[in-house]
Amino acid sequence: MTTPTTPATPATPTTSAPRELAIAATGLRKAYGDKTVLDGIDLAVPAGTVFSLLGPNGAGKTTAVQILTTLIGADAGELRVGGHDLASAPDAVRAAIGVTGQFSAVDNLITGEENMLLMADLHHLGRREGRRVTAELLERFDLVEAARKPASTYSGGMRRRLDIAMTLVGEPRVIFLDEPTTGLDPRSRHTMWGIIRELVAGGVTVFLTTQYLDEADELADRIAVLHGGRIVAQGTAEELKRLVPGGHVRLRFTDPVAYESAAAALRDAVRDDGALSLQIPSNGSQRELRAVLDWLDAAEVEADELTVHTPDLDDVFFALTGSTTAADSTTSDSTTSGSNAGSTAPAARTAADSTADSKETVR
Numbered sequence: 001m002t003t004p005t006t007p008a009t010p011a012t013p014t015t016s017a018p019r020e021l022a023i024a025a026t027g028l029r030k031a032y033g034d035k036t037v038l039d040g041i042d043l044a045v046p047a048g049t050v051f052s053l054l055g056p057n058g059a060g061k062t063t064a065v066q067i068l069t070t071l072i073g074a075d076a077g078e079l080r081v082g083g084h085d086l087a088s089a090p091d092a093v094r095a096a097i098g099v100t101g102q103f104s105a106v107d108n109l110i111t112g113e114e115n116m117l118l119m120a121d122l123h124h125l126g127r128r129e130g131r132r133v134t135a136e137l138l139e140r141f142d143l144v145e146a147a148r149k150p151a152s153t154y155s156g157g158m159r160r161r162l163d164i165a166m167t168l169v170g171e172p173r174v175i176f177l178d179e180p181t182t183g184l185d186p187r188s189r190h191t192m193w194g195i196i197r198e199l200v201a202g203g204v205t206v207f208l209t210t211q212y213l214d215e216a217d218e219l220a221d222r223i224a225v226l227h228g229g230r231i232v233a234q235g236t237a238e239e240l241k242r243l244v245p246g247g248h249v250r251l252r253f254t255d256p257v258a259y260e261s262a263a264a265a266l267r268d269a270v271r272d273d274g275a276l277s278l279q280i281p282s283n284g285s286q287r288e289l290r291a292v293l294d295w296l297d298a299a300e301v302e303a304d305e306l307t308v309h310t311p312d313l314d315d316v317f318f319a320l321t322g323s324t325t326a327a328d329s330t331t332s333d334s335t336t337s338g339s340n341a342g343s344t345a346p347a348a349r350t351a352a353d354s355t356a357d358s359k360e361t362v363r
């Protein structure tokens with residue numbers, strides 16, 4: 001397991017007391033036949049935070065969610081959710097959690113409001129209280145106009161909002177969101193992100209699986225990458241990004257003569273003769289950028305375009321889960337990548353660079 005060297009920044013700097021853990025797993029194991037899906041993983045999610053579990057298809061994210069929500073049993077591990085032990089008090093765990101995601105609880109044949117009232121019944125809220133909670137949640141999730149229409153007529157975004165609203169009827173303290181924005185358009189995704197932030201601001205803990213790395217980057221206080229049955233890295237998004245070298249400034253030229261003279265002056269730069277571009281290792285910080293610009297001035301290099309690429313979670317994901325070898329090489333390079341951007345690690349840089357082009361920032 002790779003652990004970033006920098007300690008995590010506390011989510012709430014105002015208190016130094018350790019937060020109560022909403023989810024705690026030690027040595028979680030699960031196998032299907034002779035296929036080990038979770039090979040002894042540890043998770044610690046402080047209450048009131050967003051934790052994101054990332055991993056390639058088939059890594060075991062849904063299996064982890066199913067175990068932590070009591071849907072299936074684990075083969076081994078000490079597991080606590082919402083302050084209760086999963087093995088000895090599954091009902092208490094169920095009462096403390098909400099689950100939404102790939103398997104929606106929405107019944108298409110009835111209206112949104114009826115779905116909500118049904119959920120209120122399941123939670124044994126009285127008729128009046130059920131109506132009050134339903135009205136409040138429909139309002140909060142912008143579903144008042146659609147409340148009397150069959151759920152089958154709802155858009156994907158409306159259905160997810162209804163699904164979350166239904167989950168909130170039981171006032172869960174821990175919510176598992178399994179790929180909550182898959183298939184949603186960008187506007188609906190942003191609406192969902194706003195909803196998740198609001199939930200967390202209200203003290204709810206969110207366990208999020210997602211295939212969108214920008215979503216984890218945007219929302220998660222901590223991220224764990226699951227691969228080969230193990231957590232191969234975990235930390236804040238910033239800590240994970242520091243595991244991957246590959247930050248650089250790219251200079252593009254239109255004039256081959258200018259390109260050649262720049263390449264001669266900047267002998268440490270990586271050449272791309274086809275694109276007439278040079279890459280200078282840089283961590284993208286203001287200080288390093290200034291140093292690069294001074295260096296270019298001194299060498300009298302004038303590029304037609306200058307772009308800065310900093311590793312993002314896609315790079316991290318690719319490097320850690322691309323193959324065992326890639327993950328291993330990235331791990332060993334990681335200690336130098338954050339502090340010494342002047343050095344480059346060829347194997348990991350190749351992994352990062354292959355996904356880099358669409359994410360460069362022109363500054």
Ligand SMILES: Nc1ncnc2c1ncn2[C@@H]1O[C@H](COP(=O)(O)OP(=O)(O)OP(=O)(O)O)[C@@H](O)[C@H]1O
Pocket residue numbers: 032037055056057058059060061062063064
């Ligand atoms: N009931 C089952 N019986 C046998 N194998 C299973 C069962 N459920 C899951 N698996 C296998 O366990 C592995 C992990 O599956 P899981 O659905 O947890 O992965 P995931 O990370 O959620 O993937 P995805 O991103 O594709 O949803 C896969 O290889 C899957 O085929």
